[in-house]
Amino acid sequence: MEAKLNCEGVQEELMDWLAGTLPAAQHQALEAHLTQCPGCHQELATVRALWTNMGELPVPAPSEQMRPRFYSMLAEFQVEEQRKQRWSVAGIMEQIREWWQPAYGMRVAYSLALLLVGLVAGYVLKGSPETSELAVQQPTTTAPVASQADVHQTQVLAMLNNPSAVQRLRAVSYAEEVAPTNERVVAALLSTLNQDPNVNVRLASLEVLTGLTQDPMVRQGLVRSLTLQDSPLVQSALADVMVQLQERRSVRPLRKMLKQENLNEQVKDKIEQSIESLSGDKTPQPSTSSTSHETDNYTKSGVPAAVVA
CATH class of the missing domain: 1.25.10 (Leucine-rich Repeat Variant)
Known part of the structure; x- marks a missing residue:
């Protein structure tokens, strides 16, 4: 910011000035302007009152x-x-x-290994005559379904x-x-x-x-x-x-x-x-x-x- 400020620029910086976030050079230039400009000084009083009232507003309790x-x-x-x-x-x-x-x-x-072993065992047992006769003699049972x-x-x-x-x-x-x-x-x-x-x-x-x-x-x-x-x-x-x-x-x-x-x-x-x-x-x-x-x-x-x- 330049050493001298116009009223519009000063009024835009008032909130930052109150919050203390202005750089040192801008802070000094703004204060110098306020001492010479009654209009901006009055605007500062209005903004400061608004700032104070906002700080006193109750904070609503969060819902459960x-x-x-x-x-x-x-x-x-x-x-x-x-x-x-x-x-x-x-x-x-x-x-x-x-x-x-x-x-x-x-x-x-x-x-996969178990599946492969099962397929091979099933193929071998299916071709065995003894196994075929036993399958005919014994009733088939169905595995329980999950x-x-x-x-x-x-x-x-x-x-x-x-x-x-x-x-x-x-x-x-x-x-x-x-x-x-x-x-x-x-x-x-x-x-x-x-x-x-x-x-x-x-x-x-x-x-x-x-x-x-x-x-x-x-x-x-x-x-x-x-x-x-x-x-x-x-x-x-x-x-x-x-x-x-x-x-x-x-x-x-x-x-x-x-x-x-x-x-x-x-x-x-x-x-x-x-x-x-x-x-x-x-x-x-x-x-x-x-x-x-x-x-x-x-x-x-x-x-x-x-x-x-």
């Missing part, structure tokens, strides 16, 4: 559903991007790189172990349909909640498990998960769950969490509020779980809505 909705939107966006790239050359190559791990290669080779639920279970468990966080998010989304009638999928979701390196995947697992808290195994698993979490987002979400379900068994692990070093201050406040709510004389809300009648030393547990990597 903001975080779950954000992760839900993020997961939907990632899945949509994945779908768009599926049929592109780059997308096909990326999927090949994701799925074709050394372990998968060994499995495919092993399966049910659709077993197929879905296998797909979900395989995708939960995929190196790609997007694939694991999709697996959690699919698990929402399978988990209510499949204990292995429920156990896998609890393991994902406690061990997955991606926070989005853990929050998505928590969201699915929220709808399964009528299962005592799920409620107990959520209580145990409290002390296993290191992410402030997951810790806060689980604390909300405990209050939602009034799970009194969570009071002891919540107090144990307060003793953790480097615990996030906001999470600490959330835990203290949860303990106060769970330890008070408030009437517990009805629960569909079989563990609704617990002693006063425990609390009922529930899971807030969160999202689907």
